[in-house]
Amino acid sequence: MNIGAASRASGVSQRMIRHYEQIGLIPGAARRDSGYRDYSEADVHRLRFIANARDLGFAISEIAKLLALWSDQDRASSEVRSLALAHAEELGRKAQALEAMRQTLLDLARQCHGDDRPDCPILQRLED
Numbered sequence: 001m002n003i004g005a006a007s008r009a010s011g012v013s014q015r016m017i018r019h020y021e022q023i024g025l026i027p028g029a030a031r032r033d034s035g036y037r038d039y040s041e042a043d044v045h046r047l048r049f050i051a052n053a054r055d056l057g058f059a060i061s062e063i064a065k066l067l068a069l070w071s072d073q074d075r076a077s078s079e080v081r082s083l084a085l086a087h088a089e090e091l092g093r094k095a096q097a098l099e100a101m102r103q104t105l106l107d108l109a110r111q112c113h114g115d116d117r118p119d120c121p122i123l124q125r126l127e128d
Contacts, residue, residue, distance in 0.1 A: 006039035010047035
């Protein structure tokens with residue numbers, strides 16, 4: 001199938017498919033006589049895997065590790081579990097940091113009168 005069909009089947013944009021090829025996340029597609037890329041069902045399956053991993057917030061380097069484990073029939077599932085737990089821990093840290101930022105903004109918004117006066121604790125906090 002051509003890149004457009006692979007994109008539709010996998011949910012990955014054509015631009016990202018080309019990017020994943022360029023960085024080695026997926027192998028270079030076979031070429032037709034016309035020079036157009038020709039993707040197989042296996043390529044689409046790999047693209048879906050990548051898309052699902054991206055949806056879970058995995059970084060490209062982590063996805064490369066997951067793909068290697070996915071392809072390795074002798075893998076230990078403990079390696080996959082370890083990657084997933086480490087990523088979940090990192091997501092937890094990011095969620096806490098985001099919540100702290102959210103609370104700060106809400107607190108500053110409560111302190112701001114939001115009227116015609118020029119003084120604003122939000123801008124003052126950003127200035128400090």
